[in-house]
Amino acid sequence: MFRCFTKEVCSLKRFTCLSLFPEIIKASALSSIGGRAVERGLYELEFIQIRDFAVNEYGKVDDALYGGGVGMLMMAEPVFQSVTKAKDDFRQSHGEGREKLIYLSPRGRVLDQQKARELSELDHLILLCGHYEGVDQRILDECEAEELSIGDYVLTGGELAAAVLIDVISRMLPGVLPAAEAWQKESIASGLLEEPQYTRPAEWRGRAVPELLLSGHAARIEAWRQHAALDLTLKRRPELLTKLPMTHEEIRTWLEAREQKTKASLPLLPGEQMKKEEKSN
């Protein structure tokens, strides 16, 4: 019922970040699981300071908009030089590879798990972080950049978006997560929202963990989890169900089971358990 990627095809070797404020990305990408993965050499992170390619000795990398308008735009040449360095560096250490320039921008297609997975199959991702009003269109055209957004809101720059993209992709790479936490099993990655989860104590402030989870009955627990995940997805993000790798027949059976209450034989979901308890009190 769940999408299962068994073959590891994620092959990404390096992220190169082109930025005026790389410390924003480093704060996330070099911490915790990601930081350890880089230390272990599971993938590489390179940071290129766009200001190193400024057009004058004062570090100029931006200018006013042609045609007027507020704010400054990052100039094409320093960005182009940065992209060229990123490509040359990669070639020197890894030879030819599948490479893509991504421009983080609210104009782009919105990132989702599927897109992240596609990108993880490349060898080198060059992440261009705009600041101020963005970058000169000609550098995007010249380098055939793909624009990618992390959501329909406007950030001050692309750095936080790059950090998100690195986080999403890096955790798909072989060895980054322990097998027990394999990303395929998680939430959206499986096509569903994650079911409610519980840890000790079994009762907290009058709220009990669903009984079945304490039963030790592995098969019934798994069925409960799948149904709880489907239920939550139906309630909160029904549109995700249309993207599920479930056959129509499977979805119909599940929906019918819910409607006809034939799931009497199925374990109760958390909301139902609470209702049942309220009734019996």
Ligand code: ADE
């Ligand atoms: N830069 C500014 N806003 C952004 C967004 N929503 N996604 C990606 N990059 C951005």
